Amino acid sequence: MKPLILAAGLALAATGAQANKVYVSNEKGNTVTVLDSTTWQVLTEFPAGNRPRGITMSPDGSLLYVCASDDDTVRVFDAETYQELYTLPSGPDPELFVLDHSGSPLYIANEDDNLVTVVDTEAHTVLAEIPVGVEPEGMGISPDGKFVVNTSETTNMAHFISTEDYEIKHNILVDQRPRYAEFSADGKKLFVTSEIGGTVSVIDIAPDGTPTLSYKVSFEVPGVLPEWLQPVGAKATSDGKWLFVALGPANRVAVIDQQSHEVVDYIMVGQRVWQLAFTPDEKYLLTTNGNSNDITVIDVAAHKAIKSIPVGQQPWGVVVAPD
Amino acid sequence: MIRALCLLVAGALLILSAGGAAAVEVRAAVLRVDYPRLAPISRYDLVPEDMGLAGATLADEDNATTGRFLGHTYTTTAVTTDAEGAEAALDALLADGIRLIVVLAEAGDVLRLADRAGPDVLLFNAGARDTGLRDAECRANLLHIAPSEAMLADAVAQFAIWKKWPRWALIHGSNPADLARAEAYRKAAAKFGAKIVEEREFEDTGGSRRTDTGHVLVQRQLPVFTQDMKDHDLVIAADASDVFAPYLPFHLWDPRPVMGAAGLRPVSFHAATEAWGATQFQRRFEALTGRYVREEDYQVWLALRVIGEAVTRTGAADPATLRAYALGDDFELAAFKGLAVTFRPWNGQLRQPILLFDGRINVSVSPQDGFLHQRSPLDTLGLDEPESACRAFQ
Numbered sequence: 001m002k003p004l005i006l007a008a009g010l011a012l013a014a015t016g017a018q019a020n021k022v023y024v025s026n027e028k029g030n031t032v033t034v035l036d037s038t039t040w041q042v043l044t045e046f047p048a049g050n051r052p053r054g055i056t057m058s059p060d061g062s063l064l065y066v067c068a069s070d071d072d073t074v075r076v077f078d079a080e081t082y083q084e085l086y087t088l089p090s091g092p093d094p095e096l097f098v099l100d101h102s103g104s105p106l107y108i109a110n111e112d113d114n115l116v117t118v119v120d121t122e123a124h125t126v127l128a129e130i131p132v133g134v135e136p137e138g139m140g141i142s143p144d145g146k147f148v149v150n151t152s153e154t155t156n157m158a159h160f161i162s163t164e165d166y167e168i169k170h171n172i173l174v175d176q177r178p179r180y181a182e183f184s185a186d187g188k189k190l191f192v193t194s195e196i197g198g199t200v201s202v203i204d205i206a207p208d209g210t211p212t213l214s215y216k217v218s219f220e221v222p223g224v225l226p227e228w229l230q231p232v233g234a235k236a237t238s239d240g241k242w243l244f245v246a247l248g249p250a251n252r253v254a255v256i257d258q259q260s261h262e263v264v265d266y267i268m269v270g271q272r273v274w275q276l277a278f279t280p281d282e283k284y285l286l287t288t289n290g291n292s293n294d295i296t297v298i299d300v301a302a303h304k305a306i307k308s309i310p311v312g313q314q315p316w317g318v319v320v321a322p323d
Numbered sequence: 324m325i326r327a328l329c330l331l332v333a334g335a336l337l338i339l340s341a342g343g344a345a346a347v348e349v350r351a352a353v354l355r356v357d358y359p360r361l362a363p364i365s366r367y368d369l370v371p372e373d374m375g376l377a378g379a380t381l382a383d384e385d386n387a388t389t390g391r392f393l394g395h396t397y398t399t400t401a402v403t404t405d406a407e408g409a410e411a412a413l414d415a416l417l418a419d420g421i422r423l424i425v426v427l428a429e430a431g432d433v434l435r436l437a438d439r440a441g442p443d444v445l446l447f448n449a450g451a452r453d454t455g456l457r458d459a460e461c462r463a464n465l466l467h468i469a470p471s472e473a474m475l476a477d478a479v480a481q482f483a484i485w486k487k488w489p490r491w492a493l494i495h496g497s498n499p500a501d502l503a504r505a506e507a508y509r510k511a512a513a514k515f516g517a518k519i520v521e522e523r524e525f526e527d528t529g530g531s532r533r534t535d536t537g538h539v540l541v542q543r544q545l546p547v548f549t550q551d552m553k554d555h556d557l558v559i560a561a562d563a564s565d566v567f568a569p570y571l572p573f574h575l576w577d578p579r580p581v582m583g584a585a586g587l588r589p590v591s592f593h594a595a596t597e598a599w600g601a602t603q604f605q606r607r608f609e610a611l612t613g614r615y616v617r618e619e620d621y622q623v624w625l626a627l628r629v630i631g632e633a634v635t636r637t638g639a640a641d642p643a644t645l646r647a648y649a650l651g652d653d654f655e656l657a658a659f660k661g662l663a664v665t666f667r668p669w670n671g672q673l674r675q676p677i678l679l680f681d682g683r684i685n686v687s688v689s690p691q692d693g694f695l696h697q698r699s700p701l702d703t704l705g706l707d708e709p710e711s712a713c714r715a716f717q
Contacts, residue, residue: 093603093606111603112603112606112607112610114388131388131391133388133389133392134385134388134389135600135603152389153600153603153657154385154389154657155385155388155389155392156389156632156635156657157389157392159392168392171392171393173635173636175655176655176656176657176663177600177657195657196655196657196662196663197655197663198663225700227661227662227663227699227700249661
């Protein structure tokens with residue numbers, strides 16, 4: 001373990017920053033675009049199945065998981081060679097998923113069938129199918145790994161699924177079309193974005209895991225119709241300071257103070273901003289912009305967009321390789 | 324027995340923990356009145372047996388899935404009748420204890436049924452577009468899911484003005500519904516600054532529109548019918564009776580786009596829309612019914628989703644509570660059209676975006692950019708509060 005850390009330290013010293021690969025799923029282009037996080041150059045684009053949306057990586061960075069929604073499967077690629085290794089049984093129309101911190105299982109939202117499918121990523125078997133609300137979408141996992149949260153877009157609930165017995169333990173009603181669930185790093189708060197409701201619900205998590213809806217963040221941008229402020233993807237910094245929320249057709253990312261729940265900034269990005277991902281050092285935040293077919297790089301500390309890079313057709317999800 | 328009941332409740336509470344609601348049984352009905360009609364001009368418009376009712380089946384599934392987490396159950400009874408049997412059908416539903424009724428009927432019958440049902444029943448108009456039902460003829464126990472003729476005409480007008488095509492030729496049919504629709508377009512033109520430079524009436528004389536050589540006659544007659552019109556940017560087809568509008572594109576004397584009942588059509592929903600998550604709706608509907616969705620299906624689905632949403636948020640199933648919640652500030656519902664739909668508290672009309680459909684894709688969605696309103700851009704479509712003569716909601 002130690003030599004690895006040393007080696008990483010050396011590499012950092014030499015280049016000034018760790019180069020990580022960035023993988024972007026292109027929903028309409030049926031491809032994944034790969035970029036370099038130091039040069040922000042596109043390295044390649046490879047076929048990823050039909051309607052690739054959710055995208056994530058194994059903890060060691062060797063495997064790339066892609067929800068190929070229209071193929072009703074999760075495709076698994078070698079993160080270096082981009083060769084498809086195998087597929088995982090996903091249930092129909094997988095949209096978003098979240099990986100257990102250990103790398104298995106994978107929790108998949110099946111949008112058409114009102115299910116969350118739990119898949120063992122090593123044995124390639126389905127461990128459980130959990131009936132949830134209508135149009136399950138957002139998937140989050142608590143920092144301690146005890147709960148997976150699924151949001152259902154038409155039922156308008158956050159479902160708290162125990163990772164021990166795969167039973168739903170709690171349901172919290174939120175505003176219309178909940179899209180994404182993101183825990184704070186300390187696990188004490190859960191943020192749920194509601195696209196049509198135009199809010200982010202802040203849910204307090206008690207030490208025993210009981211959730212309570214405590215606050216709703218709303219948004220206001222001069223010159224933008226309130227109807228177009230539609231929260232979608234969200235990412236929380238691990239220092240507990242900021243929550244970044246993609247506002248879809250408002251073409252902005254909101255910056256929310258995780259403690260006071262105040263919206264402190266709106267960052268202009270590309271059109272129809274959808275999902276977000278940090279680089280491992282949380283220096284940069286990447287946004288997928290579905291209508292302008294690009295991603296925007298945000299300087300996290302400065303709350304500023306610094307660059308946009310064209311990718312494939314209708315970029316949807318983004319993941320950055322771990323260090 | 325009592326013990327068994329308690330156990331059941333305890334079990335339900337375990338699942339809930341968050342909702343805190345008790346078991347609620349929601350019983351609704353869809354009442355469809357069928358009328359004798361000619362076959363549509365296009366086979367694509369053939370009316371399926373389960374027209375509208377299929378939307379109820381999907382809504383029941385959607386509501387039940389949500390209800391499972393809250394201890395709410397949903398049952399919707401579907402009834403079809405001819406106009407003569409409408410009252411008896413309503414009476415049977417009321418006798419059965421049903422107080423939430425979605426109606427697919429012509430305006431006159433909708434009013435008849437609403438008046439017969441009385442104030443303890445909540446009806447949802449999922450079909451009739453007559454603006455009058457949202458105006459002087461409104462009823463306190465009747466909410467409108469279907470967009471009005473005024474909303475649909477305004478949706479077209481906004482797009483035409485956005486395109487800077489303000490000079491319209493209006494061709495309308497001769498039946499009362501056609502004339503009402505023509506009036507909606509006249510008002511829309513006045514509201515948004517378009518000018519109707521010429522009007523012509525296409526008389527419904529009957530005829531063999533779909534015979535083997537029908538197109539030969541159409542091809543010769545329509546250019547003659549539309550020649551020598553004053554200079555215009557587009558043709559508005561006000562044809563509620565499906566008599567002539569589909570023939571207008573490509574057969575006009577002057578090459579102009581057609582909007583209204585043909586060409587660019589304002590609709591509440593269509594089977595090709597996939598924006599704002601609509602793909603999921605389409606897939607669920609098609610898997611359930613084996614066919615494409617129609618506006619009536621969507622409107623019935625939406626009516627029952629309004630009920631479902633109000634039940635979910637209030638934990639009640641009585642008409643008074645649901646009506647108050649639906650008309651209140653807290654109500655909003657996602658409807659696969661990009662914006663939350665809400666009700667106009669002054670006449671019970673559901674605010675909603677209108678899709679502009681060319682038969683294959685969304686060409687645009689109204690309200691258009693730049694048409695502003697102090698309350699919501701959706702209130703730029705249809706009767707606004709000061710214009711509506713509806714007083715039943717005061």
